[in-house]
Amino acid sequence: MFEQQDPNQIQLNSEGQLKHFLTTEGLSRELLSEILDTADSFVDMSAQQVKKVPLLRGKTVVNLFFEASTRTASTFELAAKRLSADVLNLNISTSSTAKGETLRDTLMTMEAMHSDMFVVRHSDSGAQHYIAENVTPNVAVINAGDGRHAHPTQAMLDMLTIRQHKGDFSPLKVAIVGDILHSRVARSQIHALRTLGAAEVRVIAPHTLLPRHIEALGVQVYTDMKQGLKDVDVVMMLRLQRERMLSALLPSEAEFYKLYGLSEDKLQHAHPDAIVMHPGPINRGVEIESAVADGPRSLILNQVTNGIAVRMAVMSMSMSGQTTEAARRAEQHASRTE
Amino acid sequence: MNIKIQGGRVIDPASQLDQITDLYISDGKIAAIGQAPAGFNADQTIDASNQVVSPGLIDLCAHVREPGYTRKGNINTETAAAAAGGITTLCTPPNSKPIADTTAVVDLIQDRAREAGNARILPMGALTQGLAGEQLSPMHGLSQAGCIAFTNMRQPVKNSLVLTRCLEYAATHDLLVIFQAEDAGLAAGGAMHEDTTCTRLGLNGIPETAETIEVARCLLLIEQTGVRAHFGQLSCERSVKMVMDARDRGLQVTADIAIQNLLLTDENVNGFDPNFHLIPPLRSQLDRAGLRQALLSDGFQAICSDHQPHETAAKQAPFAATEPGMTGLETLLSLSLILVEQELISLPQMLSKLTCGPAEVLGIESGQIAEGMPADLCIFDPQAEWSLTPETSRSAGQNTPFMGHTLKGQVSHTLLDGEVVFRLG
Numbered sequence: 001m002f003e004q005q006d007p008n009q010i011q012l013n014s015e016g017q018l019k020h021f022l023t024t025e026g027l028s029r030e031l032l033s034e035i036l037d038t039a040d041s042f043v044d045m046s047a048q049q050v051k052k053v054p055l056l057r058g059k060t061v062v063n064l065f066f067e068a069s070t071r072t073a074s075t076f077e078l079a080a081k082r083l084s085a086d087v088l089n090l091n092i093s094t095s096s097t098a099k100g101e102t103l104r105d106t107l108m109t110m111e112a113m114h115s116d117m118f119v120v121r122h123s124d125s126g127a128q129h130y131i132a133e134n135v136t137p138n139v140a141v142i143n144a145g146d147g148r149h150a151h152p153t154q155a156m157l158d159m160l161t162i163r164q165h166k167g168d169f170s171p172l173k174v175a176i177v178g179d180i181l182h183s184r185v186a187r188s189q190i191h192a193l194r195t196l197g198a199a200e201v202r203v204i205a206p207h208t209l210l211p212r213h214i215e216a217l218g219v220q221v222y223t224d225m226k227q228g229l230k231d232v233d234v235v236m237m238l239r240l241q242r243e244r245m246l247s248a249l250l251p252s253e254a255e256f257y258k259l260y261g262l263s264e265d266k267l268q269h270a271h272p273d274a275i276v277m278h279p280g281p282i283n284r285g286v287e288i289e290s291a292v293a294d295g296p297r298s299l300i301l302n303q304v305t306n307g308i309a310v311r312m313a314v315m316s317m318s319m320s321g322q323t324t325e326a327a328r329r330a331e332q333h334a335s336r337t338e
Numbered sequence: 339m340n341i342k343i344q345g346g347r348v349i350d351p352a353s354q355l356d357q358i359t360d361l362y363i364s365d366g367k368i369a370a371i372g373q374a375p376a377g378f379n380a381d382q383t384i385d386a387s388n389q390v391v392s393p394g395l396i397d398l399c400a401h402v403r404e405p406g407y408t409r410k411g412n413i414n415t416e417t418a419a420a421a422a423g424g425i426t427t428l429c430t431p432p433n434s435k436p437i438a439d440t441t442a443v444v445d446l447i448q449d450r451a452r453e454a455g456n457a458r459i460l461p462m463g464a465l466t467q468g469l470a471g472e473q474l475s476p477m478h479g480l481s482q483a484g485c486i487a488f489t490n491m492r493q494p495v496k497n498s499l500v501l502t503r504c505l506e507y508a509a510t511h512d513l514l515v516i517f518q519a520e521d522a523g524l525a526a527g528g529a530m531h532e533d534t535t536c537t538r539l540g541l542n543g544i545p546e547t548a549e550t551i552e553v554a555r556c557l558l559l560i561e562q563t564g565v566r567a568h569f570g571q572l573s574c575e576r577s578v579k580m581v582m583d584a585r586d587r588g589l590q591v592t593a594d595i596a597i598q599n600l601l602l603t604d605e606n607v608n609g610f611d612p613n614f615h616l617i618p619p620l621r622s623q624l625d626r627a628g629l630r631q632a633l634l635s636d637g638f639q640a641i642c643s644d645h646q647p648h649e650t651a652a653k654q655a656p657f658a659a660t661e662p663g664m665t666g667l668e669t670l671l672s673l674s675l676i677l678v679e680q681e682l683i684s685l686p687q688m689l690s691k692l693t694c695g696p697a698e699v700l701g702i703e704s705g706q707i708a709e710g711m712p713a714d715l716c717i718f719d720p721q722a723e724w725s726l727t728p729e730t731s732r733s734a735g736q737n738t739p740f741m742g743h744t745l746k747g748q749v750s751h752t753l754l755d756g757e758v759v760f761r762l763g
Contacts, residue, residue, distance in 0.1 A: 001601060001676075002739065007609030025538070104654045124656035125540040126610030147658070148540030184540055211537040212545070 010132055012321070014328060019321035020132045020141040021314040023150040024192040032159070032195055038313035039160050039306070046082070046308060055316040056085035059116040063089045064106070065144070066122040071280055071304060072144050072154070076119045079311035088115070103127065104134065111136055117319060118142070125149035125184075138326045140318040142311075148184050154279050155188035157310040159196060161303050162234055165275050169196040173271075175228050176219075177204045177260060178238035178287050181211050181249075185279050186238055194218045204228035205260065208249040225260055229269040237262055237278040240287045253286050263289040267297070275299050339381055339756060340364050342374070346386025346717060350393060350707035351690030361391060363713040366756035370709060384751055384758075386717050392689050393705045394426025394714030394752065396696040398516075398594050399570055400645035400667055402428075402459065403734075405446060406435025411647035411734035413447065417456035419645075419667040419733035421760035424716030424749040426457055427704060428645075428667070431491055432464040439464035439475045441483040448484050456759050458714075460486035460700065462516060465504050471495040474504055478511050486700055487514040487568070492617070494522035498555065505563040514566045514701065519552035519577065520618070529658040531573075531604040531619040539607065541658055544619050546574045553577045557584050560591055568699050569593040571644050573618035575628025578638065585637045592699045594640035595629050597673045598664065602626075606739070612653045612660035613739040616644075630682055639695030641688075643670040647735020665735040668726055672745035675720060679746070685720065713756035722748035 008026030013019040018031065045051065061080040065073050073089065080087045092106060103122070110118065117140045120128050125147030132141040145151040159169075166172055174193055180186045180203050193201045194217070203214060204222045215221055222228030229235065240256065250256050262276065276288075276297045284290045293300060343361040348371065350356075355371070362370040362378055369375050400420065403411040420428050430447065432438035438447065444461050451459035463485035467473040471494050480488070488508055495501040508515045525548040530536050532543025553569065557580060560567040572578055572593050581593050598616060603623050606614045614620060632638040646663025653660045666673075674692060678685050697705030704714065725744050728736050752760035 002606055102651065102655060103659075104651075122656065124659050126658070127656035129610045130656045146540075146656075150540065187538070187540055212532050212543060213534045213537055216534040217538065 007129065010129065013325040015324060017321035017324060018314065018317045019325055021152055021318055022128050022132060022141065022143045024152045024155050024188045024195065025150070027195065029195050029197065032156070032192060035156055035310065035313050035317065036160050036163055038317060039156070039309040042309040042312040043306065046305070051082050052084055053082065054084045056080065056083035056319055059085045059319060060114065061085040061087050061117045061119060061315070062110050062113070062115045063087065064092060064110065064118055064120045065090065066092045066120070066127075067145070069121055069144070071307070072121065075304065075307040076144060076311050079308050079315060080119075082308070083312055083316055085117070103130070107131055107134065111139065115139060117315065119144050121145045123147055137329065138322050140322050142314060142318060145184055148182050148187070150188045151184040152188045153307070153311050153314060154185050155192045156314070157303055157307040158189055158236065158277055158279070159192050160306045160310055161277060161299050162275070164302070164306075165299065166233060169193070169198045172198045172234060173200040173202070173232045174198050174234040174236065175202040175204055175232040176236045176238065177225070177228070177262065179209045179240050180205050180214060180238070181209045182241070183238050187217070189236060190217050190219055202228050202232065206250070225266050226269050229266060232270045233274055235262060235267070235270055235274055235276045237276065237288050239279065239281065240283060257286055261285070261287055261289060262292050264291050264295070267292060277303055280304070340379055341753070341756060342380035342383045343386050343391055343715070343717065344383055346389050346391035348391045348707060349686050349689055351686050352694035352706040353708060354686070355707065356686055361707070361715070363753070363756045366713055368707060368709055368711050368713050371707065384717065389717050389719045389750060390685070391707070392424070392716045392718070393693040393707050394716050394754065395424050395671060395692040396700075396705050397425050397428040397645070397667065397670060398640050398642040398696050398699065399596070400428040400430060400643055401647065401663070402430050403647060404434065404450060405443065409649045410652070413450040413459070414454045414456070415732060415734040416645070416647065416667065417451060417454045417459065419665070419731070420457040421752045421754070422732045422749060423668040424671050424718055424752050425667055426714035426716070426752065426754050427460060428457055429460045429462055429486055429700070431489065432462050433469060433491055437464050437469055438462070438485070439467050439469070439480070441479055444480055444483040444485055455754070457754060460484070462487045462489050464488070465490040465515065466495060466500070469493040471497070472500060474507055477508055477513055481511065481513055486702070487516045489516040489518060489570070492518050492520040492525075496522070498559070502559055502563060505559055505565040509563050509565040512566065514568060516568045516570050517552070517556045518570045519549050519556060519572070521548045521551045524548035524551065528619070529615060530607050531621045533604055533622055535604045535607055539610065546576060546621070546625070549574050549618065550576045550580065553580050557581070557589070557591070561589055567591050571596045571599070571618055571642065572629070573599050573621050573625060575625045578628055578632035581637060582632065582635060592637050592639060594642045594696065594699070595633065595638065596644040597641050597666065597670055598644070600626065600629055600633070600641065601673060601676060607657070610657040611739065612655070612657050613664060613737055615657055615660050615662045616664060617662040630677075633677075633683060633691065639691060640699055641670070641674055641691040642696070643667050645733070647733050648737045650736070653737050664738045665731075665733045666738065667733060668731065669738065669740050669745060671716070671718060671749065672747040673740070675747040713753050715751070715753040716749060717751040718747055718749045720747050722746070724748045
């Protein structure tokens with residue numbers, strides 16, 4: 001009755017290039033690899049004396065954060081500045097919506113300022129899809145996290161970190177541990193890992209923190225840490241929010257830590273070369289032991305550095321995809337009026 | 339006023355009449371079928387050739403938003419939409435503002451419906467005061483004022499003793515109780531059916547058990563109290579099986595299904611289109627198959643629109659932040675005809691679910707074409723294509739995923755008490 005088209009196609013222009021970045025789901029392996037390759041080139045650049053390129057010169061990037069964020073917001077800001085864009089940071093969780101302004105009205109206000117790109121974080125799953133569908137053409141939307149749905153730049157910086165340390169994805173066994181239910185990071189990681197060809201993706205959590213039918217996303221479900229971590233090459237921890245204790249999902253932090261906290265002891269079950277990652281901010285003693293977080297296998301700080309490069313990559317690629325599409329539209333318009 | 343409806347395919351599911359014939363209407367009632375009564379002079383003749391003449395449709399659940407939510411719609415606009423959809427009788431839920439738990443509100447709704455004159459409104463009263471689930475509403479008085487049934491909608495009656503008392507009291511006065519089964523705890527914060535699509539989209543799910551647990555509780559209390567009971571808008575295969583089992587045990591319980599749950603599934607939510615944000619949610623393919631199968635069995639004798647108009651802004655937000663519900667009065671017939679086209683049921687069977695079926699649920703003498711009955715009629719061309727557009731929509735709400743879709747089955751005339759309340763063009 002309704003043509004089931006892939007809703008994630010909204011991210012691509014007519015030539016299949018990225019024009020928004022909303023989710024890792026439905027993107028090809030080539031495109032994900034292109035993001036990683038582009039990010040790699042920016043990693044090298046960030047180590048140089050002059051850290052700027054003019055790719056977004058003259059463009060205005062608006063960071064619209066409807067939810068609090070420290071590292072994501074600041075790395076997006078830094079990424080935009082290194083691309084020479086003008087950046088406006090709006091922390092909306094404390095401003096307009098508190099006065100009852102709708103997302104649509106906020107959006108229209110920002111558009112009236114002739115922005116070229118919105119970097120958006122929102123607590124509602126699908127908010128960035130809604131924005132991408134409703135923005136004027138030529139404005140790129142980058143998802144900095146929507147509800148429990150997607151956090152694609154986090155997933156891609158994780159992929160970059162894995163690739164830097166492990167190279168090829170195809171032999172890798174990866175475990176994602178913790179609050180899968182509420183995690184947009186986990187969903188984006190799963191899609192990216194599957195597309196990039198990881199041999200096995202596992203999720204490890206108690207049933208209260210696992211969404212229904214998560215196995216349909218192509219993951220193996222484990223409820224026991226030791227079994228789940230056995231022989232894995234990559235351990236990706238998730239942050240556990242304290243309010244989960246209040247909503248009858250877990251009996252106590254202590255019990256969660258005992259069963260699912262990543263300790264040196266549990267890490268013994270993983271492959272000897274296993275790397276440990278965490279999107280931050282970390283809760284020491286809740287989901288990860290300090291010795292592991294600060295230990296030699298931990299890549300938590302590399303992830304932050306890579307975050308800037310990945311965000312530069314998707315921002316420049318999306319802007320370029322928008323420019324290509326705008327040129328094509330202008331061409332079509334010209335041929336019609338001839 | 340005498341009207342002759344000429345040459346239409348007259349289908350009356352109640353009497354299993356299905357033939358091309360003429361109808362004669364006099365003084366708002368059906369005077370004769372086939373042969374003109376002696377001395378009948380038509381003041382008006384409606385050519386119904388190549389069209390179906392059916393009893394006016396009866397919709398068991400349609401929100402008209404008045405009083406209290408007139409930014410979304412009002413009795414005038416929504417009954418006009420009903421008339422355009424061939425619907426002559428609609429039951430309205432009690433969640434107006436103020437809530438329909440006093441005779442004043444029930445009187446107001448009926449007065450406004452009479453003034454509008456487009457369709458009959460049969461208000462449902464609140465089962466508990468303020469729908470708060472604590473104190474019985476004055477059901478007897480409300481019924482005297484015109485309430486056709488009582489429901490607490492999806493507002494919880496948490497205390498099972500209170501619910502038992504409600505049902506006992508309704509049974510005392512032989513009043514119909516309608517359940518829209520939902521366990522408040524399990525459904526809390528949910529935006530769609532809890533399954534794979536929900537997991538992928540990262541939305542809060544409404545598990546099947548949110549419905550089935552409440553259906554089970556209600557069935558047990560219906561059995562214990564002997565109340566006349568009906569389930570509105572069931573969405574899960576397991577729920578309909580439980581109702582079937584109860585009927586097999588001899589319980590006289592009935593149920594209806596919203597047309598959208600018979601046609602769509604949770605996969606339609608893919609893409610976050612807020613027009614698919616519905617409560618009860620669109621469920622799995624398995625559930626849809628179960629509901630379609632149920633339609634073929636006794637007890638599942640009504641299809642409803644579950645019409646819920648909204649102002650535009652209510653749907654202009656990310657999926658879960660939008661208000662649930664879709665409009666449906668103008669598309670109920672056309673969408674139900676899809677079930678006929680898909681060869682699930684015959685045209686007369688389908689019409690029974692929109693006419694005598696719901697009339698039987700409510701225990702009213704309506705939904706039939708028979709001599710002496712009020713001339714509530716719907717005349718439609720089952721093959722004619724049309725589409726609902728924002729310009730042509732009579733409902734104040736335009737929130738339906740079917741907006742702009744080409745649909746089959748266009749109503750040409752709707753008659754209420756022998757008066758033409760809708761004419762195409």
